[in-house]
Amino acid sequence: MIEILKNKMTPESILTAGFGVEREGLRVTQQGRLALTPHPPIFGDKLKNPYITTDFSESQIELVTPVFYSVDETYDFLEALTDIVIGEIGENNELFWPYSMPCNIPDDKQIPIASYQGEEGKKARAYREKLMVKYGGKRQLISGIHYNFSFSEDFLTTLWQELGTQESYKEFKDRIYLKVLRNFLRYRWLIIYLMGCTPGLHNSYIEECLQCMGDCGNETYLSPGGTSARNGSCSGYKNEIDLYPDYSSIKDYIRSINEFVERGDISEAKELYAQIRLKPKDYRNVLDSLEKEGIQYLEIRTIDLNVFDKCGIAKIDLEFMNIFMLFLLLEGEEFFDTWQQEALINEVAVAEHGLEPDLELLDHRHWTLKTAWADDILEKVAEVNEYLGLNQEQCIKEMQNRVRQPETTYAHRLKLLMQENGCLDANLEMAKAYKKQSDADHYRLKGFESWEMSTQILIKEALTRGIKVVPMDAADNIVRLEKNGHREYVKQATKTSVDNYITPLLMENKVVTKKILQENGLPVPDGEEYFSFQEAKQKLAKYVGKKVVIKPKSTNFGLGICIFDQGGTLAELFEGARIAFEHDDTILIEDYIPGLEYRFLTMGDEVVAVLHRRPANVIGDGVSTIQQLIDEKNKHPYRGDGHTSPLKKIELDDQSQMFLKKQGLSNQSVPPKGEMIFLRGNSNISTGGDSIDFTEKMHPYFSEIALKAAKAFDAKFCGIDIILADYRNPDSNYGIIELNFNPMIVMHAYPYEGQERRLGYNILKTIGLVD
């Protein structure tokens, strides 16, 4: 089999598999008590949000990634969801408990069971109430990682075709997955050792379980040599009796499960708490679907939350799981009557004593030193890696290290922290650090960093609200959003189906734009159109000394625009016309309207944000030089390259130096305290300008004007630039100078001054995906 892989597949395609992660976690107060508040309503209907829902308890959030075909994508998406959850529950001053074992929890009666909407919701609730009675509430609060794995179609079909067996493809697939499952059961103790991370308990946990550990004060109980209380025989979440389904074939499996149910050991298939599960296509009819459609993927439930990673699982562990699954497929197997019992003995042994150096395990009925066996297995994994050229040395070495140096394991490291600070503080410290990390990056969405920031805003909002996000093309920033069968394609955050195709085409033509605004009684600056530099040159004389603006007929983003607010000389006007003609075949020369320029952002029937852009500037403190003031201002967390950050760092380029020189200043001048020094004439964010929110300050009269302008074009998403003298006074002189059909939203969402605007919500509302 390994020969086929080597000869017929590339290393990348061998490692390409389907990965999905589910991560549970409790909402807790700043003091580590279970949060008794309801699941945040922004996450919507729990049964419909495919990403963020609850598990057993109302206080237990469950994050679900879709299936991705690379570890990186899976991890990134999980991080995005984690950031969203941390941010949203943070609004309520709650923290995301990073530990698999519960926080400071109340009595069963006070543990809120998750409540749901609708008919299906009633069933979900009833099932949980039954579990509460049977297993108790505290155990139900244990959280973990569910790791879903499937081989790629390419991988499976290549093997099936090359092996030339008599089986159907479905039979072949079932056989493959069953083998991997069995081998996982055999070797699961190794994963518990490598990734186990539940060395102790808070003293609010079940009394009997505390008894299995040592009291080390600080409300904390620890197991001296244990790696994973969650997988241990005492504290974990297990069936009441040990059950050994028959994994020989799908038919055998189904038969054995049915026997368990008939015997009353479990009430239905999903109550079997196996370390690994066979997953069907139709999760409502597990056994039927497994029989008819075969095994779709495997779900591994062994892995504890890794408190040392914000996402609850480290990327390197995901990388190791990838090659480990491959190893499980390639590794031969020996059958004997008690292999499942033996595997369970090893599981419990490692969970409860994994850190003890001399621990022995049963390897095919013989006691073997755990470390030697682990080394042996990892060596085989390394061989697979080398033979197939998979380049996974790093994660394998990391695991070998954990075997050889038990003090590097998560379990050991966490035990030390909990010894020192107690269960609550050790984990709360971690939770707070993760919150800080999430907050600092709240304008970035992990896994979507290559997308424009505006699209990140939209996707983040969609994920939060459980609107399904289907990336269509990252390079073009095209995404599909889906909810309740309603699908919307969106490009660059605001190019959507709710706008007419003709609207942007009218707006991108400044002459047509002016005509339509005028016909609608909206004031625009008077102006004339010129079709060649030759023509313009002949007529420029009449503009000498007049306050005018020279600009290209189309194009956006203020490119090629020259403002002569003090009037220009003939030579200056020549230059202005020349520059404008660099951007278009036709230019406009328009009256200059005095005042400040404000950007009104409309979505649907609302002005959702108003902003003024101030040219790059610093404010003197009477002591620092301009250069020092710039350096200081550039430390603002929003300032960066302007593409992956909301604002741009101020650069003192030639143009700025000239601008300072004209004012009799240099970068070494020390401006008086409180004086604002402008560093350029133009106010673009992309040249270090400040964005200042005016949404509430702007007189509603002008917002009405902006809305009227947008409506004249039937535009649902529109940026309207209005120059006006006094934003508080509706009698101020004003003029509309430009309409933008693809308005920037980042500067409103993350302004330099003023309130942040949650525009992702407004976009979703405008396209009808939220109410």
Place this chain on the structure above:
Amino acid sequence: MIEILKNKMTPESILTAGFGVEREGLRVTQQGRLALTPHPPIFGDKLKNPYITTDFSESQIELVTPVFYSVDETYDFLEALTDIVIGEIGENNELFWPYSMPCNIPDDKQIPIASYQGEEGKKARAYREKLMVKYGGKRQLISGIHYNFSFSEDFLTTLWQELGTQESYKEFKDRIYLKVLRNFLRYRWLIIYLMGCTPGLHNSYIEECLQCMGDCGNETYLSPGGTSARNGSCSGYKNEIDLYPDYSSIKDYIRSINEFVERGDISEAKELYAQIRLKPKDYRNVLDSLEKEGIQYLEIRTIDLNVFDKCGIAKIDLEFMNIFMLFLLLEGEEFFDTWQQEALINEVAVAEHGLEPDLELLDHRHWTLKTAWADDILEKVAEVNEYLGLNQEQCIKEMQNRVRQPETTYAHRLKLLMQENGCLDANLEMAKAYKKQSDADHYRLKGFESWEMSTQILIKEALTRGIKVVPMDAADNIVRLEKNGHREYVKQATKTSVDNYITPLLMENKVVTKKILQENGLPVPDGEEYFSFQEAKQKLAKYVGKKVVIKPKSTNFGLGICIFDQGGTLAELFEGARIAFEHDDTILIEDYIPGLEYRFLTMGDEVVAVLHRRPANVIGDGVSTIQQLIDEKNKHPYRGDGHTSPLKKIELDDQSQMFLKKQGLSNQSVPPKGEMIFLRGNSNISTGGDSIDFTEKMHPYFSEIALKAAKAFDAKFCGIDIILADYRNPDSNYGIIELNFNPMIVMHAYPYEGQERRLGYNILKTIGLVD
């Protein structure tokens, strides 16, 4: 006054005035009988079509241009309307009678009075029935030119401000227009001489009128020295008694009209058949509106249809009228009691005897030789032209020539033709020639030649159906269409408000397009995406010898696409990838689907056209060389530059020569009879390809597929390219290779082979402007 114009205005702005032309004309049979068919229904409701309506009779079409501010635009629009009318009535085998006096007309009882829709229509009909009784039907069929003239606002305000009078602007304007009107009345005889073109009558006209002329056989009666029977005392359309309104002021005018009505001379103001009329803003309340809002423009009704021009008036005559109106304003005036009677005497004298060399007229109560006086007036016009630098020498010289050489007048030239061929044949010959001219140019719309042909198609259809056309920006091909308060902006014929903004954005991305098509169960060629030449180069080896297509991810019009239908060498694939990367940052390499490519054009819920494009080719005749066959094929009337013509002339460029060489041929080869020789590989129309209509031939299965593809994108206007093996067989293998959101429509509208598709109608239907 002339000083102000010289000092304060440019020659262009002096000549800038508002011009509108109304042109009447009868529909006739090929034999010159009055057509008794109804007004063509395609022209819609007569009361609502602003361009094409009827006058008195159902058979009398009236063309109305909007007001333009240049002679050229006015003339071009008139020509567009004329071409439309000639084309549409030609469908019914009728001709557009070019002569002011009627064709072969029946008795009054058989002359169809125009019928109208609705309440307003009833009144219009009733008014015409009254006229029929009062003036008889035959006289009502006389057609002519109504020339509407207004000075520009710039012109009037400059004069008003510079003259610094005490009058209001409205009073000033009224005074200006009244002076021009009075001078026009005085000098109208000159216009009748210069532009008169009704020297005779058909013998079906009113018996008494025929008696005023000489019978010259051929059913024709001619006046030996007359220029304009239409303006004469006998055959023309005049009030029953001569009426002389008081033109001293608006108040006096209104008073005098009211007196006429009270006396019963006329039933209402509009029944005054003056040679020139004062025009109000509100045509429903003429006198009230004149008093309140002042004179808006002047309507001159003196000018006969010029049979020597397809449009009924020559452009040079329009140019002369422009400067003549200016002259009338600048020329002083002398008042005496009988100045209006004198003007009427001169009018009739010139109309009935204008061609007689010794004709004398009354010039301020003194008989003066007409030629000397005319020379004198034209000399004054020439002086105005020279002093103001207006550059109108050509038209003035032409008029001087008509005065000095009466044989060059329209009246004389037409008299000769009618003498020779009779009234009917002389005019029918003209009508047929104009029809031929219109037909040859039917894919061009006069006045809109600078617009894309597709927009010309749309505008032509809109004008035909009386949908108001407002050009917004010719350079961008943006037009506004209006009907019954419903406005639609259209860019490039098919970019409209009925398409969503996201639709074209999805379609222009080939990767996203493929994803969506696949999700909708539509077959697309398998393929892979490459993001750099480097990356592609590394993987090209696997495509060697395989049938693939290499193409850029976006872009349209087949640019940068290489087809390897026989498989390519590595070098060829390299070159293909290189070319594709010239057009985009990302390229696709897809399976080649064998078969022919068809373009399906959908609009709304319909496939409105299907087309196959065949690469440039010639068919051998066994005698001619390939070069000769190309030259012959290029004579097809549709072949030209491909921008202003539906098809492109075939050019035997290097690529084609190479292509021939590969087949062992050169341009001097003589292909056998019936053999098709391809001159290139690609089938683009822009490189001389043939367009072949398959709308009816295509199996409906594939049209359904095309529609399904368009609907997957919610596209209202869409071009779908499908490759399929056999267009008759729905079981043929096929694949969708591209969707176009701005599909070419010209190739369907004017194909090389097969039926022309009236797509302007389909566009208007899709955007809801026709049913």
